[in-house]
Amino acid sequence: MVRFSNNVIGLLNFLTFLLSIPILVGGVWLSKQGTTECERWLEKPVIALGVFLMIVSLAGLIGACCRVSWLLWLYLLVMFLLIVLLFAFTIFAFVVTNKGAGETVSGRGYKEYRLGDYSNWLQKRVNNANTWNRIKSCLQSGKVCTEFQTKFLNDTVNEFYSENLSAIQSGCCKPADECHFTYENSTSWTKPVNATLDNPDCSAWDNNPDTLCFNCQSCKAGLLQNLKSDWKKVAIVNIVVLVFLIIIYSIGCCAFRNNRQENWKRY
Incomplete structure (x- = not known):
């Protein structure tokens, strides 16, 4: 049971790492094949998202499975900041899309x-x-x-x-x-x-x-009417993602505590 939280974090980050590969490849493909302003505008955010997911998932994977406490601490810090930013964006999306209708x-x-x-x-x-x-x-x-x-x-x-x-x-x-x-x-x-x-x-x-x-x-x-409808849908999805991230963050905290306890036992 002590290793359960580490295994869960390791598995989730391994899946996230696999997910980051097609995202990164898609961004590179857009940069090479994009012919319209829309496609060129999308390439940088997609590449940035792929690189971000890859780095964070590797930090969480190595930190949890190899008992590298400082990497797991860094992973938890990024997760905390992500939760805060996602929460702020969700509130912001509801506020700026509150006005306007056909x-x-x-x-x-x-x-x-x-x-x-x-x-x-x-x-x-x-x-x-x-x-x-x-x-x-x-x-x-x-x-x-x-x-x-x-x-x-x-x-x-x-x-x-x-x-x-x-x-x-x-x-x-x-x-x-x-x-x-x-x-x-x-x-x-x-x-x-x-x-x-x-x-x-x-x-x-x-x-x-x-x-x-x-x-x-x-x-x-x-x-803007289309954007308003889309943002409201995204905000609802964000609430679900926030709940999921908070659960993962809690499990990650348990894994970090396990790492520290094992490190103390070694010394």
Whole structure:
């Protein structure tokens, strides 16, 4: 029973070490094969995660199985910091995603999204030109609106208005309803003649498939709505991971205590 905690920590870290290998290989593959801004942006975090998991798991594995107390102490310190950071991020995710929701439009199957409805922190992130250019590149390379056009191309105006569009489709692939554009097809709209377009998104719209409403505030809002939904899911998963990490940390503390007791017995 004394060695049980050491064996559990050793086994878990061995599995983590095996997990780090495909993650690291995936990051290296992205760095070599990545052709889009999205893929190039992902490569560094993926490589960093793979290296981090590999180093930490080796420290825990050697510390627990070889009775190297200082390595196990280092492993526990990293685990403690990880628990604190994960807890802080979970609280932060709930706070910054608390505001914002789509607005229901009469006679429409979709909602409209306004950037001002979301938290100031999120607004600042997407209003940064460099950040938005990277995000826009991802949306364009992901062919979000190309698939949108293909799916709804043959819709009549009434059929289109009844479609249940996603937040990004509503914000990036069509003009805002308040612009009162004339519908031709899913990604081709005619601006009203001599109309006063108070909403800057109305001027930003272009029928060019590479432009559409990717420069609109509504597109940024649609992205934040997606982000809000995803972060809330991640926050819930984080709670489960936190419980798991706390259990592992407790077992690790027992293994560390076992190491110290055995070291005392030797002397």
